Each structure stands twice: as structure tokens, then as C-alpha cells.
Amino acid sequence: MTAEFTPLDRSSAAAQAMRQIQEMIVDGRLAAGQRLPAERELSEMLQISRPTLRETIRSLVSLNILESRHGSGTYVAALDTKTLLEPLQFVMSLSVRTVDELFEARLLIEPALAALAAARADAGQVAVMRAVLDNPDRVATDVALHRLVADAAGNAVLAALLQTLSTLGQASRALTATRPGMLRRTAAEHRAIVDAIDRRDPDAARAAMTEHLERVAAEARRTVA
CATH class of the missing domain: 1.10.10.10 (Winged helix-like DNA-binding domain superfamily/Winged helix DNA-binding domain)
Known part of the structure; x- marks a missing residue:
């Protein structure tokens, strides 16, 4: 056929x-x-x-x-x-409103997870994060790194909430991944997040994650507008 x-x-x-x-x-x-x-x-x-x-x-x-x-x-x-x-239904329903709601939820959860990871991550977990950063598949890296940060935070409830958001976020990732310069900027922001976690600096980790998500949200809004 x-x-x-x-x-x-x-x-x-x-x-x-x-x-x-x-x-x-x-x-x-x-x-x-x-x-x-x-x-x-x-x-x-x-x-x-x-x-x-x-x-x-x-x-x-x-x-x-x-x-x-x-x-x-x-x-x-x-x-x-x-x-x-x-x-398919979620992709077709993507709008400025749904993107705003998705990233509003992520901004409530993920900066807190990054701060907890900076306080609780062990050397092995940080080493795995750094290894993931070297993966040339930037979309896979994005999914994996956010999951690793959540795991390092040591809160199973918050990690489960993030997994749900990540599933919904597959559609927005597909929309934003091909925007010019998106993957290069995302790679630099990911490195800043991991660097802050490695320094055991919760405030810097929270700020780096917030900056990253706010920029990605803006790109997603422009894509669906």
C-alpha cells in the first residue's frame, strides 16, 4: 500500500x-x-x-x-x-491559552525542582546530567535533562506531576524545536541549570530554570499565535 x-x-x-x-x-x-x-x-x-x-x-x-x-x-x-x-487532540488544541496554562504549571513546579536538585543531588546524578548534555539529539536531551533534575530533587510527587506535564509538552516541543536558534540557546540554558546544580546553588538553579522556561514559553506563544 x-x-x-x-x-x-x-x-x-x-x-x-x-x-x-x-x-x-x-x-x-x-x-x-x-x-x-x-x-x-x-x-x-x-x-x-x-x-x-x-x-x-x-x-x-x-x-x-x-x-x-x-x-x-x-x-x-x-x-x-x-x-x-x-x-493528536492536544496538538490540534494548542493555542496561546493552552500554551500559557502549560508553562504556568511548569513554572510553578520546575524551578522548585531545580532548587531542590541543587540542594540534594549527589555527584553521580550531576555526572549523568552532564553526560546527557553531550547528546547531539537536542530534543531527547531536553526531555531527559528535565526528568533527571526532577529525579535529583528527591520528591516523587513532584516528579510524577512533571511527568504528566512532560507528556502534554511533547506537542509544544515539536512546535518549538525547529525555530531558528532554538536548540542552540536551549543547550546553553541547560548547561547553566546543571552548572548551578553542580555548584549546590539553589537560588541560581531556580533562576536558571525560570529563565529557560520563560524563553521557551515565549517561543511557543509565537508559534501558535
């Missing part, structure tokens, strides 16, 4: 690509276990850049909608319709 992909508007290509692939799975145009076209072919079908396509695929892999098989390609995961529709 050959799936017909539609060229996308480049201004919101990542979000539209996520939406199109999910819709094609839900309505049966892409079947569970089916291999997606090769990267070059798929980017030409969608008329988006290959880096944008890679970020889209990474986001869908992280949602367990696609699966990447080393040396073989990218395949549709075997998921039920309900599971597929949940992230």
Missing part, C-alpha cells in the same frame, strides 16, 4: 507533519507495522526540510506512535485508536 502524503505549509511544518501522520494512522492510510518512506522521499512528499522531518519523527517516536529500527527504517507502532488520538 502506498500512502499519499500532502505537501505542508513550512511555517508550521513540524506540527502539521505530526498531525498528518497521526491522522493517516487513525484512518487506516498507514497501518500498524508499515514502514514509512525513506527520509529523502518523505521530506520531498511533505515538502519540508530533512532536519524538520527528523525532529517530527523523533517526537512521534517519543510518543510511541512510530518506532525507529536501526538499519531498517521508521515504522508505525501497533497502537490502538484511543492512544493515537490523545496526543
Whole structure:
């Protein structure tokens, strides 16, 4: 079966690509276990850049909608319709209001987690954070680092709340990841957060996390406006 992909508007290509692939799975145009076209072919079908396509695929892999098989390609995961529709519905509902509410919640929780991590993290946890910073996959680094900071904070309830926010935040990450300079600035901000935690400076860690989230929120608002 050959799936017909539609060229996308480049201004919101990542979000539209996520939406199109999910819709094609839900309505049966892409079947569970089916291999997606090769990267070059798929980017030409969608008329988006290959880096944008890679970020889209990474986001869908992280949602367990696609699966990447080393040396073989990218395949549709075997998921039920309900599971597929949940992230799709959130992507389609993204607006300035939902972005504001998402980051309002993150700004209440994550700076506090960073401050607790600075007070409680051990040397091993900091070493793992620094290792993650060297990962060239910046989207995966973003997800992993925020989780590691939450784990180092030593509060299971707050860490669970962050996991819920992180799941909802997959859609906003997909929207902002391809904005010019976004990943470079995010990498520098991540390093500042880890440096503050390593210095055991809760105030600096809180401030660094707040600055990072406020900038990402502003980028997300511009994307959905």
C-alpha cells in the first residue's frame, strides 16, 4: 500500500507533519507495522526540510506512535485508536491559552525542582546530567535533562506531576524545536541549570530554570499565535 502524503505549509511544518501522520494512522492510510518512506522521499512528499522531518519523527517516536529500527527504517507502532488520538487532540488544541496554562504549571513546579536538585543531588546524578548534555539529539536531551533534575530533587510527587506535564509538552516541543536558534540557546540554558546544580546553588538553579522556561514559553506563544 502506498500512502499519499500532502505537501505542508513550512511555517508550521513540524506540527502539521505530526498531525498528518497521526491522522493517516487513525484512518487506516498507514497501518500498524508499515514502514514509512525513506527520509529523502518523505521530506520531498511533505515538502519540508530533512532536519524538520527528523525532529517530527523523533517526537512521534517519543510518543510511541512510530518506532525507529536501526538499519531498517521508521515504522508505525501497533497502537490502538484511543492512544493515537490523545496526543493528536492536544496538538490540534494548542493555542496561546493552552500554551500559557502549560508553562504556568511548569513554572510553578520546575524551578522548585531545580532548587531542590541543587540542594540534594549527589555527584553521580550531576555526572549523568552532564553526560546527557553531550547528546547531539537536542530534543531527547531536553526531555531527559528535565526528568533527571526532577529525579535529583528527591520528591516523587513532584516528579510524577512533571511527568504528566512532560507528556502534554511533547506537542509544544515539536512546535518549538525547529525555530531558528532554538536548540542552540536551549543547550546553553541547560548547561547553566546543571552548572548551578553542580555548584549546590539553589537560588541560581531556580533562576536558571525560570529563565529557560520563560524563553521557551515565549517561543511557543509565537508559534501558535
